[in-house]
Amino acid sequence: MDHFDVAVIGLGVLGSAAAYQAALRGKKVVAFEQFELGHVHGASHDTSRIVRTANAAPQYVSLAKSAYKDWADLEKATDQKLLTITGGVIFFPKGASPPHVDFTTSLDAKNVPYEVLDSKEVNKRWPQFNIPDTVETVYTADTGIAHAAKTVLAMQSLARTNGAILKEHTRVNRVVPKKSGSDVMIETSKGQFHAAKIHPRHRRMDEQAPLSP
Ligand SMILES: Cc1cc2nc3c(=O)[nH]c(=O)nc-3n(C[C@H](O)[C@H](O)[C@H](O)COP(=O)(O)OP(=O)(O)OC[C@H]3O[C@@H](n4cnc5c(N)ncnc54)[C@H](O)[C@@H]3O)c2cc1C
Known part of the structure; x- marks a missing residue:
């Protein structure tokens, strides 16, 4: 099973920026988006943000x-x-x-x-x-x-250019910290992944707490 340095959950503007910046710094990155890249169901699509x-x-x-x-x-x-x-x-x-x-x-x-x-x-x-x-x-x-949508797509494209693996239509269902504290297991609709760190860091990493929709 592949091991990653950084796993990113969600590819809106924040996740796309995190995936790009981590990949740019030479990290092995995997990122998961529940919908297709460029979808309009989050907060980062459309043309303009101040x-x-x-x-x-x-x-x-x-x-x-x-x-x-x-x-x-x-x-x-x-x-x-x-x-x-x-x-x-x-x-x-x-x-x-x-x-x-x-x-x-x-x-x-x-x-x-x-x-x-x-x-x-x-x-x-x-x-x-x-x-x-x-x-x-x-x-x-x-x-x-x-330009919000263009910016998100640009960062996703640069993340890929720098080696990040972006997985669309892949929902994260659970995030489980390893008991030793070293690795995190990410359970998705398309299988399990392991990474040293996840973004966003503020999400609860509680075995009993599935991510809310
Ligand atoms: C109408 C509007 C106007 C705004 N105007 C401004 C402005 O002028 N200036 C400004 O700075 N900010 C503005 N904002 C705020 C700004 O757009 C948001 O703060 C920003 O887009 C949030 O980005 P995000 O990546 O955190 O969230 P999102 O763009 O919502 O991305 C979260 C992503 O995570 C994915 N996801 C969630 N759960 C899972 C899961 N379990 N598995 C896999 N994927 C998952 C979602 O599908 C989504 O793609 C505005 C927001 C709105 C809605």
């Missing part, structure tokens, strides 16, 4: 900042445009939670430029909006739109 640094928590601002280099690397590796920078606004009606100051404090802490705009300025710059004067707006120039 990418931005603006966030109420500074640690997420840091993570988002570092992701721009990964987007550039991915675009270079695939010779495809996956991220389009447009600039973006977040509207904060009076009493919004979290308030706009949480966002600006996080952006300040991580040296990300932004503008706080009043409704007059917003309506002037973007006449398609007609926001009331009780709304405050944070504008960040680094906001953009990622």
Whole structure:
């Protein structure tokens, strides 16, 4: 029976990225997707997802900042445009939670430029909006739109190019840690596999706990 360094469960954007990055680092990777690759039953299909640094928590601002280099690397590796920078606004009606100051404090802490705009300025710059004067707006120039489905397919393709085995129509039914703590057994609709690590790590690896649908 084949042994793998890393087993990935689910090939949405996170699993596809994990499979690609692990394979890129020379790991022997197997990944399981219950449906066909490129299916539309999860959260990662379709054309657009917002990418931005603006966030109420500074640690997420840091993570988002570092992701721009990964987007550039991915675009270079695939010779495809996956991220389009447009600039973006977040509207904060009076009493919004979290308030706009949480966002600006996080952006300040991580040296990300932004503008706080009043409704007059917003309506002037973007006449398609007609926001009331009780709304405050944070504008960040680094906001953009990622092409979700293309990105997922690109990472799956690169994962394969780097040696990962991607198994579609293969549902993981159970994940069982070995008693010694070394290997994990992954029970799928197409047989058993063994790997040193699995992604996602947060899933319960309890013999009694089948994965929920
Ligand atoms: C309408 C919408 C708009 C969004 N907008 C944004 C946005 O603008 N910006 C942003 O950053 N985020 C946005 N998100 C969130 C973002 O899209 C998701 O966080 C992301 O796609 C989650 O990816 P995932 O890989 O974790 O999950 P999924 O894409 O759902 O992938 C999970 C995969 O695991 C497979 N799977 C599950 N169980 C098993 C099993 N037992 N065996 C085998 N395979 C299994 C599923 O079939 C699926 O393919 C949005 C989400 C939605 C739905």
